[in-house]
Amino acid sequence: MIQLLGIRKNIGVKIREKLAISQKKREEYTKKLLEYFDEVVILSTCNRTEIYFNGSLKEEEGLKKIFEILGWDIELKEDCFYLEEKGAVRHLMEVVCGFHSRILGEDQILGQIKEAYFSAYKIGAVKNELQRLFQEAITCGKKFRTEGKLYEIPVSSASIAVNEAIKKGAKNIMVIGYGEVGKLVFKYALSNNINELNLIVRNVEKIQGIEDKRVKVINYQEGRKIINDMDAVISCTSAPHLIIEKEHINEEGKKLIIFDLALPRDIDEKIKDFKRIELYDIDDISSMDDENKKIRKERMEEFRSIINKYIDDYLNWKSIKEISPIIQKIKENSNDIVEKRETTLKNKCNDKKDIEIANRLIKSTSDYYVNRAIEVLKEEKLKGQEEECIRILEKIFIKKN
Template sequence: MIQMIGLKKGLDLSIRGQLTVAKSQRGEAIKGMLEFCQEAVIISTCNRTEIYFNSQEDSTNSINRIFSVLKWDEALIKYIFHLNESDAARHLMEVVCGFHSSILGEEQILGQVKEAYNYSLEEGAVSGALQRLFQNAITCGKEFRTKAKIYDIPVSSASIVVNYAMKRQCKSFMVIGYGDIGYLAVKYLLSHGVSKVYVVVRNTKKITDLVDNRVKIMDFKDKNRFIHKVDCIISCTSAPHYIIKKEDICEDKKLLIFDLAVPRDVEAAVEEYSKVQLLDIDTISKIDDENKKLRKERMEGCREIIKKHLAEYEEWSKLRDILPYIKEMKRVSEKVSKDRIDTFINKSETKDHRELAEVLIKSTSDFYVNRAIEVLKEAKLEGSEEQCLKIVEKIFKLMT
């Protein structure tokens, strides 16, 4: 049974920070879940934690075991919602299309879902119904974004904070972390023609795509030497601890700080400095731009795409029990065809081609007709011919 748990909307950032799964912990978490689930995918981003799994256990047991595996405080269970089967499938498809993002229609979620799915795939954690659901959902997300033309109205936390900073005349920036959001932030900053961007990462050798004399790449131990040189900091790491503390900031320096991380990267105490403005991910989500209404109209107009892909998944789910029989039917069909092709090849030099083809084609037809006759006779003798007749009638009407 496909199930999922996620965080209820409107939770305080401090609570959301306790219900995350760091990338470094994801492998162990999935391994633990597979002890009681058949499949598992963990989506954990700066503003979302959702866990999809395939298990026959009821919701209460599943949630308790997941909390135990992830070492989450069970007192926080009240902040979790749980969905089953079609409700879980519909939710995932709405997620990949951007309906449940704090910034409506934001660009990163589809890529984040794909990354989470691919990770579970590599770990052998998806192989059945959950695998099919994510494949359908990712396809749905791609079609939705193409048809809704969300790319015409670019929106992400990175684009919002850069636009906000540029309106406040910020000239030099420090971007801490170079994942999806950090990458986009640097891209937007350079396109706006900023004078300097300091990029802070754990391993400077991994950054090979930033060839620009306005960019200086450094590791964490050097960042405090340059903080006083920037007008704005954009922090977006997955660190479990503070990256910037109050003592790292100069009290007399006017500074705009965006903390896009969950858990938080920046100690709240830095706001005690009168010249520092600190905005967290929740505040940034409220800023949004004037295109929000247009995005919503376009997205609502494309909901049929979600319905279509959800129907495809549900049809597959209903039919999956007979898939082994379909596979076996195709195997038999291929064998029948191969036997006759081999016969044609072997006898084509000694027989008339037209006559040989007619014989082999008729023998192929006879193979299935004779088998249908045998099954019908067996059904008659067992007293179940009525249902069998209906099936045979449908098959042969389709074949005419």
């Protein structure tokens, strides 16, 4: 059974960071969860932590095991939600299309889901129903954005942070981290009329091919030395600990705007004590998006039928898959009967040409009725009325030993 454990909407960043899963730990946790579940995909971003799993352990038992393996405080269970089967399928389809993002319709989530799926696939954590679900969801997300033309209203936490910094007059900007979000921030910042961009990374030698003269690539130690000279700082690392603490910030000096896009957070919230500091975390940034939210919501609702189609297609596939053992038995029994009839015919007829013609007729007649029976069974399954149909077809087509 497909199930989902995730963090509830509108849970503050202080709780979310306690339930965050670092990229470094994701593979380790996935492998441990596979000891109890058939399939597992962990989706962990700055705004969400969701664990999709397929297995026989149900709600209470399964959730208890997940909390235990991840080392989460069971008291935080009230901050989480649990869905199964159709609810889990619908949730993933809506998530990949941006309906559950704090910044409605943001486009980063599609790439994040693809990355989570491929990471699970590489270690054999998806191979059946969950594999099909994520493949369908990724295709759904692409089609939704293309047909809905959401690219006409582009938005991400990265673009919002850069836009706010530029609005507030920032000319000298520091970007901390060069992962997926960091690269977006870097790109958006350079598309504006700025004087200087300091890119702070752990390993300077890994950054190659940047020719823009406004850019300086430096390490963390050097970055902390010049942070107080910046107009704006945008931090987006995947570090499990604070990157900038209160001791790194001067109490006196010019105004400094800091955007913390990370979860767990990169920036010590205590620096808010300094009057010259404006500090915004990921929740603050999502609330800056009101201007375009209404337009995007109307556009997204207009194309919700795409999501509904993919949900129906997946559930129909899963429903038909459940009766595949019966279908296989019907086909196998049909083949056995055809072979016996062909053997009988060979024993009674000497003309090879007549035997070939007769064999084709026997096989085509058998296939016709078997395929028709399978079609009826699929129709009844989709109506939820397959039990009586299976009972009758077993009597007709499946030989009892």
